[in-house]
Amino acid sequence: MLKQERQQKIVEILNDEQKVIASDLSLRLDVSEDTIRRDLKELDNKGLIRRVHSGALRIGPPVEDFSKRQDVMKEAKQALARKAIEFVKDKMVILIDGGTTNLQFVNQLPLTLKATIITNSPPIAIALANHNDVEVIMLGGTLFKESMVNLGIETVEALENIRADLYVMGVHKIDATIGISVPSLGEASVKRKMVAISNEVLSMVTSDKLNTFSNHIVSPASQLTYLITDNIQPEVTRLYDSQQITVVND
Amino acid sequence: MLKQERQQKIVEILNDEQKVIASDLSLRLDVSEDTIRRDLKELDNKGLIRRVHSGALRIGPPVEDFSKRQDVMKEAKQALARKAIEFVKDKMVILIDGGTTNLQFVNQLPLTLKATIITNSPPIAIALANHNDVEVIMLGGTLFKESMVNLGIETVEALENIRADLYVMGVHKIDATIGISVPSLGEASVKRKMVAISNEVLSMVTSDKLNTFSNHIVSPASQLTYLITDNIQPEVTRLYDSQQITVVND
């Protein structure tokens, strides 16, 4: 039995029975109590359950869908996504394009979120299928299979009639002076348009992508409103700060 | 076995079983675990699956009833799909909308197929991610989560400029005299448009859908070019045959 599977089961049990005892789980799931405790600790850290002595309690009335919250990403990326979530408010119109980090981001969105989400990435759309109060608008185009996003003039044209509160941009490469760049022309033009029609732009960037660049420039870094990163070097922060970008570190 | 083929299979298995273990896949697909891991990594990067330690998880699970329908009459649907494949030739422009039967259909398409496939269903687009010689064009719209298709005026408008050789229509209900009908208005208008711009129309219909109808009529049955069914009653066949529809039974 997979670890994730086991943790999912714990949450499910907790949804039915509202309290859970570690020693009991150990028998039911056929692992040691130590493992159960570690599971409970992890789930508590994610905010999915509330740990108490001898077991755990259900966190609240809303039934959490666990499958949307699996921990697959590296600690760094998880932290980034969690930070980014804070900038999302109900009733927003949010534009999201592709990328693994963005996918993790939508997986972290609360199921109770009420919003309109516009995306050109089929995997992102599917990941939002369980969010009942999110209206998903899919942008058409030619499927670019490398990164699973729809691109093309149709995509750009469809964006003409749209205004978004927040654009969550997937970033391949970023350099404080050169700007944000991608390896393909099609992606660049769509992203550029998305920046143009959005009030604020947010990007989650792991530190390995900082200070790198590719051949197609999307926009200067200064177009970013929020830069979520796990970088700790203060000079990098200053570099972006000086461009009026809100930098969020861990 | 080709790499693409293998990855395709992994996604399929994951659709059925919602979890997958690397060592298990290694046996089932008869390649080393290293290769499986590389596959999982690639698929994860594309956002098609979610990697976890020791295996991978399905990205969904998609909408509850959508995934439930997956199992129902699966055998029958696969059989129909196999029959339908014969009508697909290289270089065709094929229009496909949603539905589990249609999903089975694209899963059966040979990886070597060279074609343009236009769809308003994100799961269908994703299922085609490994077909290197298929250009996938995704139609935008508002995601209708019940059946996982994009609908709306944008969708209909995008179809204006398109002509297709073959439309593979997902059918909820069909009656020889009443025609083809669906439960929602949005679906009806998109399907109607799709019929209008396609040279030929093919539908796979399991026998339980024959002689049933819903409230929104798409078109008379006579619009169908091919009707693939597992029905064995000759009088039903005659009924459709008399409308110049090519009926294919098992």
Add this chain to the structure above:
DNA sequence: ACAAAGGAGGCAACAACATGCAAAAACAGG
């Protein structure tokens, strides 16, 4: 306060993983 149960942290065993490399297969161009 004391005994019993629960929990934290360290450790070892084992499984799963990433990476580099070389052989084999598929491919492209002449």
Add this chain to the structure above:
DNA sequence: CCTGTTTTTGCATGTTGTTGCCTCCTTTGT
């Protein structure tokens, strides 16, 4: 048809993740 190149694969290497056990500490209930 042959040759050089790229892709794919399996293996060997060292690394990381997961689990159970152990010890020592903390909480709980009486």
